[in-house]
Amino acid sequence: MSFETCKDVWVFIDTFQGQPKSVGLELLGQGRKLAEGLKQKLCAVVIGKDVEPAVKAANEYGADKIYVVKGDEYENYSADAYGHVFLELCKKYDPNTILVGATVNGRDLGSKIAVSLRTGLTADCTALSVDEETGNVVWERPAFGGNLYAQILCSETRPQMGTCRPGAFKKQTPNPDNKAEIIYEEIHTPAELIRTKVLEIIKACENDDMRLDEADVIVSGGRGMKSAENFAILKELADVMGGTVGCSRAAVDSGWMPQTKQVGQTGSTVAPKIYIACGISGAVQHVAGMSESDTIIAINKDETAPIFEVADYCIVGDLFEIVPALTKELKAKQQG
C-alpha cells in the first residue's frame, strides 16, 4: 500500500443477521470529517449474506461510495472470510484510512487487516482529526483506565487504521436522498479457507432487557448499592423512564451485576440521553465510558465524589431515599 496512490476513508459497516449495527453508522459521521480533512471520498464496506439493510443505511448516513460483497459464506462473521474479503478490497482499491467499530468482531477484523498489511491500528479512539499538512489522522484514545489520554499517529504506513467503541460518537442525521455509488464486488471465500463455523447464536437479551448501547436512559449503580437486591429500585426507576440498568466495575466485582451491564473502560461505552449514576464514585475508568451522555445526573452521599465533576445535576444524599422518590414523582407526573 503506497502513500502516493492510496485514497479514501473507509468505514466497515458491522452487521448482525443482516442489520447494520449502530457503530458503523456513527463512524460514517467521523469518516466524513476525516474525508473532508484529507480531501477524499467516504466509502462504506458492507459484507454479508443479506446486505440490503446495511447498504441502505450506509447510503442514508452519507457514504459517497459503498463496496458490497455478498455471499452465503458471509452470513456470520468469521475472521477468515471477512478478512479475506477486506484484504482483497484493499488490494484493489488501496484505501488511505480505515475505521472499524470496536465491537467483538470489529476488533478481531481490524487486527487481522492491520497485521496482514503491516500497518498501524489504534484501538478505541475517542476523538479523530486530520493533520492536514502531513495527511496523518490524529487518533486520540484513553489508556490506564482513562487516567491518561494519548494522541497516536501512524505516519509511515498506509492504510492508517483505528477502531472506535460503539457509543463513542453520535450518528449524524440521515439523508434518504443521498445517492452513493454502489459497487458490487464478486469475492468468494473457498470453504476450506474458513476454519470456524458458527453453530448457534443464543440471544442474551430478553424482551424486557434492553441493551446498554441502545438505551436512551441508563440508571447505573455502583458500590453504594450495597447488594444485588437493591438494584431493584434502579430497575423501577429505569422502567418508569423507559430505560435500562447499568453498573460500575465495583458492582461487577462485588458479584451484584453481570459484566455485560458494566459501563466504563473495561465495560461498555455509552452515550444515552440521560445517565443517572447512583452510588457511583466516578473513577476515571467509569467516567471514560459515560462522559459523552447528553445529561448526567449523579446521586451520591459523598459530596466530594468525583462523579459530581462530570454531572450536570448533582444530588448529595441517600440514594435509597432519592431514587424511590424520583420513581414515585415521575410516575405521578406521567399519570397526571
Next chain:
Amino acid sequence: MNIVVCIKQVPDTTEIKIDPVKNTLIRTGVPSIMNPFDKNALETALQLKDQYGGKVTALCMGLPQAKAVLREALSMGADEAYLATDRAFGGSDTYATSYILSKAIEKLGPFDVILGGKQAIDGDTGQTAPSIAEHLGATRLTYVLDLKIEGDKVIARRQVEEGIEVVETRFPILCTATKESNKPRYATVKRKIASLKAEIPEIHLADLIDADTTKMGLKGSPTKVKATFTPQRTANGVTIEGNSPIEVADNLIGKLVDAKVL
C-alpha cells in the same frame, strides 16, 4: 495438549492517581499486578489441562521485574514460565509486541492452544492476542467463555454483543478469555513457595528463529505516541437540593423539564 498463556504485567490502574499540580500520572508506588483478564486465560488453560491433560506454559514479554507475574502463574499451576526480554523489544506497539510474542511462541512450540486475556487494563487495546494469531496464521476466537473438545473438533462459546455464539473449529487455536469465562483459582502455599525458587528462563532476540528486527521495538512499530495528556474535568453541574427526598425529586424533575430533557 500443549498450551501457552500470554501474560502481561500491568500497573493496577485502580490505584493510579493524578498529580494535581503537574497534571501527570503518578506511577511510583502503584502496585504491579498480573493483568486480570490474563488470569482468566490462565485459569482456562489450567482447566483444559485438568480435563484433558497436557502442559501449561506461561509467557510474558517485559522487563526482568515482570518475572513476578510469571511466578504467580507458576504458583497457580503453570508448569513452566518464560520471559521474553531484550532491549530490542522495548517501545513496541501492539503490532511489534504481537510479532515478538508470536516468534517466542514459535520458539517454545508447537502449541495446540494459545491463550490470552481479552485486553490488558493498561493499554486496553484488545489487539495484541488476535494479532499474534495473525502472525502465526492460527485460527482465533476472541471473548471465549469455555472450550469443549469433541474428537478433533473444538466447540467454543464466545461472548458477543448479542449473546453467546457457539463456534466449531479445529486446533491449533488462539483464544482470549474474559472475566465471565471463569473464576481464577488461588495459588497453593506449596506451589507459592516452589515458585519463588523456580527458574524462569529468558528469551532474548538471539533466541528467536528467523526474527525480522524491522518488526520490533519502537522503530518496528507502525503507530507512535505523539502526545499524552490527562483528562480535564470542570465541575459546572447544578446542585439539586430540597427539604425531603420528594422535594429533591420534584426539583430535579422541574429542572429536567425546563431544560427539555424530559
